[in-house]
Amino acid sequence: MKTVDDQLRSAARTASQTFPPGGSMPPLSLPDRAARHRLGTRRSRGFPANWPARAWLAPAAAAAAVAILVSGIVALQQSAHAHSGRAGTGSSAQPSTAQLRAQKQRRSLDALVVAAFAPATGPQYDQGTRLIWLLHGTELRATAGCMAASGYHISGTSQPFDLATYADNTQWPDLPRIARTHEFVAPGGIRSPSYSKAEQSALNACTSAAKAPYRGLTKLGTTLLDSWWKIVGPIQASARVRAALPALNACASQYGYPNDPYGNASGPIKSLPDFMGWVSGFLDGAASRGASAATMRSLDRHWTTVFVTCARPVVNIIQRMQVAAQPGFLRQNASQLSQLDRLTWRLLGPKAAHP
Amino acid sequence: MGITQLGASGPATRVELTPPGQLTAADAVTVLYRTHGMDLVRIAAVMLGSRAAAEDAVHDAFCGLFRHWDRLADRRNALPYVRSAVMNICRSELRRQARLERRADRHHRPLDGDSPEHAAILGEEHRDVVTALRRLPARQREALILRYFLDLPEPEIAAAMGISQGTVKSTTSRALAALARLLKDPS
Numbered sequence: 001m002k003t004v005d006d007q008l009r010s011a012a013r014t015a016s017q018t019f020p021p022g023g024s025m026p027p028l029s030l031p032d033r034a035a036r037h038r039l040g041t042r043r044s045r046g047f048p049a050n051w052p053a054r055a056w057l058a059p060a061a062a063a064a065a066v067a068i069l070v071s072g073i074v075a076l077q078q079s080a081h082a083h084s085g086r087a088g089t090g091s092s093a094q095p096s097t098a099q100l101r102a103q104k105q106r107r108s109l110d111a112l113v114v115a116a117f118a119p120a121t122g123p124q125y126d127q128g129t130r131l132i133w134l135l136h137g138t139e140l141r142a143t144a145g146c147m148a149a150s151g152y153h154i155s156g157t158s159q160p161f162d163l164a165t166y167a168d169n170t171q172w173p174d175l176p177r178i179a180r181t182h183e184f185v186a187p188g189g190i191r192s193p194s195y196s197k198a199e200q201s202a203l204n205a206c207t208s209a210a211k212a213p214y215r216g217l218t219k220l221g222t223t224l225l226d227s228w229w230k231i232v233g234p235i236q237a238s239a240r241v242r243a244a245l246p247a248l249n250a251c252a253s254q255y256g257y258p259n260d261p262y263g264n265a266s267g268p269i270k271s272l273p274d275f276m277g278w279v280s281g282f283l284d285g286a287a288s289r290g291a292s293a294a295t296m297r298s299l300d301r302h303w304t305t306v307f308v309t310c311a312r313p314v315v316n317i318i319q320r321m322q323v324a325a326q327p328g329f330l331r332q333n334a335s336q337l338s339q340l341d342r343l344t345w346r347l348l349g350p351k352a353a354h355p
Numbered sequence: 356m357g358i359t360q361l362g363a364s365g366p367a368t369r370v371e372l373t374p375p376g377q378l379t380a381a382d383a384v385t386v387l388y389r390t391h392g393m394d395l396v397r398i399a400a401v402m403l404g405s406r407a408a409a410e411d412a413v414h415d416a417f418c419g420l421f422r423h424w425d426r427l428a429d430r431r432n433a434l435p436y437v438r439s440a441v442m443n444i445c446r447s448e449l450r451r452q453a454r455l456e457r458r459a460d461r462h463h464r465p466l467d468g469d470s471p472e473h474a475a476i477l478g479e480e481h482r483d484v485v486t487a488l489r490r491l492p493a494r495q496r497e498a499l500i501l502r503y504f505l506d507l508p509e510p511e512i513a514a515a516m517g518i519s520q521g522t523v524k525s526t527t528s529r530a531l532a533a534l535a536r537l538l539k540d541p542s
Contacts, residue, residue: 003535004535006482011485012503014478018478021394028388030384218426238460267525279495281490285491
């Protein structure tokens, strides 16, 4: 009798004959160069997650959590800026109400910059998407204005993005949101309307023009995010995190680990992604078997609770370490951060040239 | 449920292409498409169960690569990047199909079940294994498809899936056990 390995290899051999390496492919029709920086809704599906790919993520974090985070991040950032010797306003006079409002708005934007490009917690990660959403909103309005000038109408109102693409990741699980919504991901979908050739051409040109002011921010933000990732990766694989895994295993066993819908897991949970993989097996498995919406809701409610309950200690350790590492990182990258703040303020602040 | 890493570029997998700077973005992407397109269609076809859908997914991934070409820090990473894009597109498509199936169920319409095309994508002799693969959770299915159908080593599977090598090992092992169980008892 053939083993599973044999059967897979045999199927793979047949697949290689059916789809031979280097075999003839349909012609590749690449989009116009002008369309290379299109709006989030119309970007290519499934492109690997990076910050530009989060452009349509709806700001889903709870308002209370956001307020706490924003104030916390502002404190962190102020500390970073102070350390880097960045000058404040320097004025000892009482600021006016308008100045206070502007300062508050600037602090909020500065906090969003940190949450978007160096998030230490799941709620920060969710919150950071608000910056991308704000930027996208202004791009969309600019595009809609440009299209109107060309005689076409497109909505200038942002559409919700499919949260499923990003928000249920294992690196940044937002436990409060998961516990509150009982969903790992939010419902949604990408709307991809079709356009006539002329309208598409106008859209490409308008989108490219609307994107242009934000490219510097995108590039700088991505660089900062990459640097932060080099700190976060080792934290999540550190000895302290590994030391919390026996408790995670014990908790998971109360909910049936190592049983899964297809048999037993092969060994103990070795990482948060392992645990997420086990939990997601129940949901993915049910979905792929065509479970009803009611069943899926019930499964979501059960497994989000399990996930939040069991993952919380590990997530807390990870987040504490990331939160501890964040100020140092912000200090080390104070000049980049300051540049990002300035760019963001220029693009989204009260004096930004909103169309 | 998808798993996404923030800024996931995965371990740097070097693929030697024509030195950057000598070709335009369109030329470089087209060369990559001609060289590796069919490999990616193969895995997308096994995942999606349709050659046409697979070709669409791969085409979209390369268009995405072209649009993001300027943002690639190291263009030698283009292949892992586009591979990861194909996986994401397939994942989204399967999620969309699952949503449609759930909606059909809610409206008391009969479900399609495993489509005949999907089961027959590699011929009748492999129908069971292909059907069983389709019933695995997404991550397990992806791990097996990348390993067996693209013959990728663990570091490259990790890069394509945006997970660690350790997780690739455990996911693959769990997937093989699950597949064996499904093949033994398809019900």
